[in-house]
Amino acid sequence: MTRKPWEIPFLAEPEEVAALRRIMRLHLNLWGLPEVIDAAQLCVSELVANVITHVGPHTPTTLGLTMRDTRVRIEVSDPDTRALPTLLAAGTDAESGRGMALLDAVADRWGVILRSDSKVTWCELATGLGSPNGHTGGLRVDRAEGLIALYGEREVSRSAAGSCLTVAVAEEAAIDVIADLLHWLRAHGCDPDEALDRAQLHLEAEVEEAEWAIGQ
Template structure:
């Protein structure tokens, strides 16, 4: 099978809701329907379990009725499930077996069934995410490129904290990125570095990373 034939389609689904126990059955049905649409039925049971654990963790540790956003996306050989909540100070942790017996399964089940998981902090909340392999034996170094994700975190902290969409959202994002780059260049100059040299090095690095990424697309 060719490399591109086993890569899952690109796209995404975003579901805003309130973290309540009665929403779990609807989310499980939605998860299965969406993965069937993507022809990823084999992952449906595992993905449903991940969704249930992510939402249940918010209900248990932040509170029932917390506004959350669930997002599914597929990149390369990974299905990614993200849950956004407004509480950046309560970070999910992997508990010991004894601690899990006291407080529930916690993130241990997620750690056992997902290919990878983690937490990304933002100025106004956090994203707890997990990834599932869509192809058995997929190379471990092919998850979503973390650099754009890291840049998005920087832009959120820099000032793009309100969600935007469409052309306006693109313009706001580009303006924030340009201002961030300009401020970094001013910082370099103020500390005795040559901004032009830094830009040249950044361009060379960007081209090298782009060439490396294109090998897998």
């Protein structure tokens, strides 16, 4: 999976935060990284709120998302090089000053890059990937990836994008894989609907087990 960097300009306003969170969720789902969505949305909220509070509303700002090795990197840039984010030890009753502390608790690391006419506040989140273009999900996902790649080989060869499957092409290839397996089951006297139901039960049980393990 190719995860290309992207960025979006916006004006720092409270009403923009919800849309930016939705955009972040959309891109991370497309990147196959749903596990980091909640943390990434919190980071976006706090980084944008920091601009609104310390630089000012209506500030021209840019939100960016990239992969740095196996980490997701979120960047928020603004034109003020003086108002630097500061990690404060805010009390539990404080009404402000806790934003960067929340980000510090969620992110693996964060920092600020000063440029001649702007600054970039960034943070990085661990993904659990083995490589920048890899997948989460374990052995089952790895096996499926190899099979989908075989089915999608002809479509990829026609694409100018290179040797990596796009999500759209991979999805169509996955549907072809499932359809062929259902034909195979039917040809051998098996019930395709029953097989789909059993596969869904396996998926739900394994996802539930994985979520329980993460929560421990």
